[in-house]
Amino acid sequence: xxxxxxxxxxxxxxxxxxxxxxxxxxxxxxxxxxxxxxxxxxxxxxxxxxxxxxxxxxxxxxxxxxxxxxxxxxxxxxxxxxxxxxxxxxxxxxxxxxxxxxxxxxxxxxxxxxxxxxxxxxxxxxxxxxxxxxxxxxxxxxxxxxxxxxxxxxxxxxxxxxxxxxxxxxxxxxxxxxxxxxxxxxxxxxxxxxxxxxxxxxxxxxxxxxxxxxxxxxxxxxxxxxxxxxxxxxxxxxxxxxxxxxxxxxxxxxxxxxxxxxxxxxxxxxxxxxxxxxxxxxxxxxxxxxxxxxxxxxxxxxxxxxxxxxxxxxxxxxxxxxxxxxxxxxxxxxxxxxxxxxxxxxxxxxxxxxxxxxxxxxxxxxxxxxxxxxxxxxxxx
Ligand code: FES
Numbered sequence: 001x002x003x004x005x006x007x008x009x010x011x012x013x014x015x016x017x018x019x020x021x022x023x024x025x026x027x028x029x030x031x032x033x034x035x036x037x038x039x040x041x042x043x044x045x046x047x048x049x050x051x052x053x054x055x056x057x058x059x060x061x062x063x064x065x066x067x068x069x070x071x072x073x074x075x076x077x078x079x080x081x082x083x084x085x086x087x088x089x090x091x092x093x094x095x096x097x098x099x100x101x102x103x104x105x106x107x108x109x110x111x112x113x114x115x116x117x118x119x120x121x122x123x124x125x126x127x128x129x130x131x132x133x134x135x136x137x138x139x140x141x142x143x144x145x146x147x148x149x150x151x152x153x154x155x156x157x158x159x160x161x162x163x164x165x166x167x168x169x170x171x172x173x174x175x176x177x178x179x180x181x182x183x184x185x186x187x188x189x190x191x192x193x194x195x196x197x198x199x200x201x202x203x204x205x206x207x208x209x210x211x212x213x214x215x216x217x218x219x220x221x222x223x224x225x226x227x228x229x230x231x232x233x234x235x236x237x238x239x240x241x242x243x244x245x246x247x248x249x250x251x252x253x254x255x256x257x258x259x260x261x262x263x264x265x266x267x268x269x270x271x272x273x274x275x276x277x278x279x280x281x282x283x284x285x286x287x288x289x290x291x292x293x294x295x296x297x298x299x300x301x302x303x304x305x306x307x308x309x310x311x312x313x314x315x316x317x318x319x320x321x322x323x324x325x326x327x328x329x330x331x332x333x334x335x336x337x338x339x340x341x342x343x344x345x346x347x348x349x350x351x352x353x354x355x356x357x358x359x360x361x362x363x364x365x366x367x368x369x370x371x372x373x374x375x376x377x378x379x380x381x
Contacts, residue, residue, distance in 0.1 A: 048135040063130035064170050067123050071176035074119025078183040081112035085190055091266070113187060120180050127173065132165045204372040208251045208265065208275040209353060209365050215267050224364040226252040227279060227302065227355065230272075233258050235362045236279065241300050246317045247279040249302065251365065274373055276305040276313060277353055279363070282322060286336045295354040297363065302353040303339050304373040307331055309346040311374045324350070348376045 052059035084105070094104040128134075146154070162168045167177075203214075211220035226235040230248045233255040241247065254271055256264030265271050284299040292301060303324070307314045312328035317335075323342070324333040331344030339350040354367040 045134065045136040051130065051134075053130045060131060060166075063126070064166075064173055067127045067131070068172045068176045070119050070123030070126060071173070071180040072119070074116050074123065074180040075176065075183055077112045077115025077117075077119055078180070078187060081109060081116060081187045082190065084108040084112060085187070109187075116180070116184055116187065120177075120184060123177070123180070127165075131170075204274060204374045205369075206274075207369060207373060208254050208271045209277075210368040212253065213265050213267070213271065214274065215270065222368055224356075224358065224366065226358070227277070227363040227365070228252050228255060230255065230276070231258055237361050238297055238300060238357050238363055239361065241279065241281045241363075243281050243283055243299070244319045245281055248305070248315070249277040249279045251275050251277075274306070277302050278305045278314065278317070278324065280317060280322075280335055282336055286322070288337050292336075292338050292352065295352050295366075297355055297357055300355065300363065301335065302355050302363075303333075303335070303350040304353065304369060305350075306374040307346060308341075308348045308350060308374065308376045309344065314350065346376070 053063045088105045088108055090105050092104040093101050094107055095101050167174050206214040208214055209225060211222045214220060227249045228235055230250045236247055250272060254265050254275060256262055279300065279302045281300045284293065287293050287299065305313050307326040307328065309326065309329055309331050312326050314324050314326045314333065316325040316327060322335045324335055329345050331346035332342050333339040333350050334342045341349060351369045351371050351373050353365060353369055355363055356366040358364045
């Protein structure tokens with residue numbers, strides 16, 4: 001800091017023994033030996049005291065190995081993170097004394113990520129404390145663009161810094177630090193890429209109605225599935241669906257037993273979120289399109305319950321107007337006209353699920369959804 005920066009209107013600059021100048025902040029109030037604590041009067045680091053590594057090359061080599069060991073631990077932690085990321089199933093659990101049963105993947109990834117991060121941190125601190133110069137240097141402020149001479153000097157200083165931090169002479173530190181920092185980016189990229197999940201359009205094209213679990217890597221083969229009431233998990237007979245009635249439906253095999261909580265599919269919430277269907281019986285006379293009539297059964301039609309705007313559940317049915325409403329942003333779908341959008345921000349009709357009945361008269365799916373369910377913006381481009 002130079003004089004110009006600290007000299008306020010109405011203040012004076014007076015000489016002091018320590019720094020050559022002392023600065024008056026206000027009338028009659030002097031910084032330096034005039035009353036402020038020592039740390040303000042003489043800011044900065046204590047005077048340099050030679051360390052073991054400054055005096056003894058053996059001690060410096062020991063410090064170098066310690067720093068390299070810490071960076072090495074970071075490398076090990078990061079490599080283990082990558083291995084565990086792929087090797088440990090997300091549903092796997094582990095018992096930890098004092099904590100109990102917990103998610104194994106979270107524990108393994110947390111510990112190894114901490115190891116990777118702390119290895120770099122402790123290594124850098126130890127390096128700074130043992131080998132890097134700890135003398136305080138003062139740099140004067142200059143105009144924004146430095147002169148060519150100064151710029152050359154900066155380059156020289158950087159080179160000198162490399163030399164004095166010993167990174168140029170200590171290849172073990174240079175390479176282990178490079179490895180630790182370089183590898184540390186990998187888990188971050190993996191975390192971000194992995195957390196984004198599969199491509200939405202693909203994942204929303206596949207639902208439990210395709211024949212079973214539809215998670216990443218699963219391509220179920222189509223089989224007819226009974227339409228089950230949610231949450232009772234009981235099948236629906238066509239004769240039970242009267243005109244004007246509405247049922248919230250899930251595919252057979254998705255929900256667990258409501259009494260015992262047993263059964264059901266893995267990744268229940270994800271599957272439910274994609275497979276939810278709303279079942280309505282209309283007077284066949286008012287259904288406009290032949291396709292809609294063919295894909296239903298005697299006026300009973302099934303539609304994806306996921307709004308094509310941004311995916312809220314479309315759960316409000318107006319019996320008089322035959323409109324389905326999304327409570328989030330009021331998109332309104334006209335059921336007898338192929339569930340077309342008649343109001344609101346949604347851009348396409350709700351996808352229809354083709355249904356029929358089985359030998360016992362229960363409603364079953366006749367085909368999976370013919371298009372992706374949910375928000376339509378995934379389909380752009
Ligand atoms: S999510 Fe349905 S209208 Fe916005």
